Amino acid sequence: MTNEELILKLKKIVKPYIQDENAFENLTEETDFINDLKINSANLVDVILDVEDEFDIEIDNDAMEKMLDIKNALAIIQSKLA
Amino acid sequence: MIGNDIIDINFTKEQSNWKRKGFLDKVFTKEEKYLIKNSECPFLSVWRMWSMKESAYKSHLQYHKKRFFNPKKLECFIQDTKKGYVIINQIKYLTHTIFESNYIYTTTNSSERGIKNCCFYIENTIIKNQQKEVYHQLKKMVSNKLTINYNELFIQKSIAGIPKLFVQDQEIDIQFSLTHHGHYGAVSIL
Known part of the structure; x- marks a missing residue:
């Protein structure tokens, strides 16, 4: 799957939890889940669980530790799908 | 170092489903899950420990700078209905x-x-x-404590996303922590 395809899927997953529409509309690989999209940290757990369900992968705690922005999320998903 | 975290109880009921499959396993250690399971009100127990983790993490971050998302690494220990501590990389936060x-x-x-x-x-x-x-309340408290004119205070976030307080161009050497959730906010200053 290309990063562009992954970003589209990720955008769909994070949409229910975002609290900054502007940052969401202008989302890039640099976008930070908490600082930019203002996702509540408890909802970041939901994002991770939704990613696991969507891609049928398991994100262990070591991988989760870096799940702070789109770039790292893409890298983690790509490595688990490989 | 100080940290704080507030949780709006009604808001969190709408916003988060802690009973969702996998949620507790991602957030809590075996010992914490045991405490939740055996508590009178698992809901309050979940969110109390969440707020302990967040608060200690904020304190930790001010010194260690490097952000991470791994709630299980922030281990909660309960002493009584108010007091407890969190261990992060062998450092104890009351x-x-x-x-x-x-x-x-x-x-x-x-x-x-x-x-x-x-x-x-x-x-x-x-x-x-x-x-x-929250920024308004912080400026009000600092203005009172240090007798600085409210209008001369401004707040800027560091690269790590931590807010810093300035008067004119000088950073003010004061420890504080800010939190907001739903209809509630809080400011702590040392």
Whole structure:
């Protein structure tokens, strides 16, 4: 799957939890889940669980530790799908 | 170092489903899950420990700078209904939690000195407004404490996303922590 395809899927997953529409509309690989999209940290757990369900992968705690922005999320998903 | 975290109880009921499959396993250690399972009110137990973790993490971050998302690495220990501590990479952070009818509030304080807290109601729950209100309260408290004109104070976030307080171009050497969630916000200053 290309990063562009992954970003589209990720955008769909994070949409229910975002609290900054502007940052969401202008989302890039640099976008930070908490600082930019203002996702509540408890909802970041939901994002991770939704990613696991969507891609049928398991994100262990070591991988989760870096799940702070789109770039790292893409890298983690790509490595688990490989 | 100090940290704080507030949880709007009604808001969190709408926003988060802690009973969701996998949620507790991602957030809590085996020992913490045991405490939740055996507590009188698992809901309050979940969110009390969440606020302990957040509060201690904020305190930790001020010194260690490097952000990470791994709630299980922040291990909670409960002493009584108010007191507890969180261990992060072998460092112990003492916590103090209060339960009000509408919110749970935890502070972490590694200093000998006491911290001053102010919890308040926020009418408009849009995130930008919550932040604006919390900044206003911080400036009010610091203005009183240090007798600096409110209008000369401004706040800027560091690269790590931590807010810093300035008067004119000088950073003010004061430890503080800010939190907001739903209809509630709080400021702690040392």
